[in-house]
Amino acid sequence: MFSYTLNPEWISAFSRVFVLSKIRSEEKCVILTEAGSRMENIQLARIAMTQLGLHHFVIEVPTPNFAPGPIERSTGASYCLTGHDTVVAALCDCDVIVDLTVEGLMHAPQTRKILQSGARILNISNEHPQALARLVPDESLKERVKNAARQCRESKEMIVSSNAGSHLSVDISTAPSVGIWGFTDRPGTLSHWPGGIVVCFPQEKTVNGVLVFEPGDINLTFKRYFDSKVIFHIEEDYVTRIEGDNLDARLMREYLHSFAEPEAWATSHVGWGLNAGARYEALAMYDKNDINGTELRALAGNFLFSTGANEFAKRYTRGHFDLPMMGCTIRLDNVCVVSDGKLC
Numbered sequence: 001m002f003s004y005t006l007n008p009e010w011i012s013a014f015s016r017v018f019v020l021s022k023i024r025s026e027e028k029c030v031i032l033t034e035a036g037s038r039m040e041n042i043q044l045a046r047i048a049m050t051q052l053g054l055h056h057f058v059i060e061v062p063t064p065n066f067a068p069g070p071i072e073r074s075t076g077a078s079y080c081l082t083g084h085d086t087v088v089a090a091l092c093d094c095d096v097i098v099d100l101t102v103e104g105l106m107h108a109p110q111t112r113k114i115l116q117s118g119a120r121i122l123n124i125s126n127e128h129p130q131a132l133a134r135l136v137p138d139e140s141l142k143e144r145v146k147n148a149a150r151q152c153r154e155s156k157e158m159i160v161s162s163n164a165g166s167h168l169s170v171d172i173s174t175a176p177s178v179g180i181w182g183f184t185d186r187p188g189t190l191s192h193w194p195g196g197i198v199v200c201f202p203q204e205k206t207v208n209g210v211l212v213f214e215p216g217d218i219n220l221t222f223k224r225y226f227d228s229k230v231i232f233h234i235e236e237d238y239v240t241r242i243e244g245d246n247l248d249a250r251l252m253r254e255y256l257h258s259f260a261e262p263e264a265w266a267t268s269h270v271g272w273g274l275n276a277g278a279r280y281e282a283l284a285m286y287d288k289n290d291i292n293g294t295e296l297r298a299l300a301g302n303f304l305f306s307t308g309a310n311e312f313a314k315r316y317t318r319g320h321f322d323l324p325m326m327g328c329t330i331r332l333d334n335v336c337v338v339s340d341g342k343l344c
């Protein structure tokens with residue numbers, strides 16, 4: 001439904017994000033792609049870099065084969081660098097990595113090593129370029145996100161509630177908190193575009209309560225809005241029961257069971273969206289292949305609850321749900337940051 005002819009405004013959007021990331025002509029830049037990467041975004045990155053006079057080259061690795069077993073989607077943990085040590089070494093030798101892999105390097109096994117080399121990674125989410133162009137970040141978004149991340153680091157407790165009956169408490173006193181605003185100019189850091197999100201990775205045994213998903217909440221692994229009410233019972237980080245006699249609940253139970261490991265049922269991260277430009281209805285407007293759903297992760301005023309891997313709680317699994325919830329109230333040490341789904 002949307003055009004795939006490269007639009008000049010899309011080129012401008014890519015240029016803007018590269019300028020915000022303060023990429024300099026003397027820096028070594030690589031555009032990392034895989035066989036399944038979105039061709040338009042590769043072209044847009046190349047054109048924008050060329051127009052800005054940035055020296056760059058493109059690396060393409062094969063897209064990993066889907067192994068038998070659970071289907072992995074929207075994990076943010078690309079496995080496309082696994083077995084490609086030569087490529088990893090080349091990436092470590094660069095200053096800037098424009099990450100156009102399908103899943104993204106956010107939680108990839110090699111990312112820590114790459115960042116430790118001093119390279120900075122700008123992940124461009126696997127979205128239709130029209131969505132990216134609608135969500136070009138700016139300095140004000142960076143300020144909002146940085147303030148939110150600081151607030152998380154300075155707080156001891158996050159309480160999430162809703163009229164639907166959610167009540168979740170998270171001890172965040174020692175939880176690492178990360179703000180993502182869509183560009184990065186600091187060596188050794190990663191950001192993704194679209195941005196506008198803060199996430200905390202709770203330590204072990206710090207998440208307890210009940211989350212009530214209502215029709216209109218979102219499951220970004222399945223890329224669908226909830227049609228029905230689903231209730232998560234959470235004890236010491238783990239979803240111990242999924243209540244609901246409906247398709248949403250059944251799909252979630254089946255999918256989590258399919259990993260056959262308890263970690264798939266545990267809390268990965270908690271946080272909220274801060275991007276006022278993100279559109280709630282976006283998931284209804286694009287075909288599933290056209291979006292990765294990062295817009296909904298960043299939607300201003302959502303509560304983003306996620307299950308799956310959390311390295312800070314020493315849990316590793318390939319199962320991952322990102323579940324933006326609408327209409328929640330989030331308090332940090334009794335200070336309201338989101339009220340009934342609106343940023344305070």
Ligand SMILES: [Fe+2]
Pocket residue numbers: 075076268269306320321322
């Ligand atoms: Fe996630």
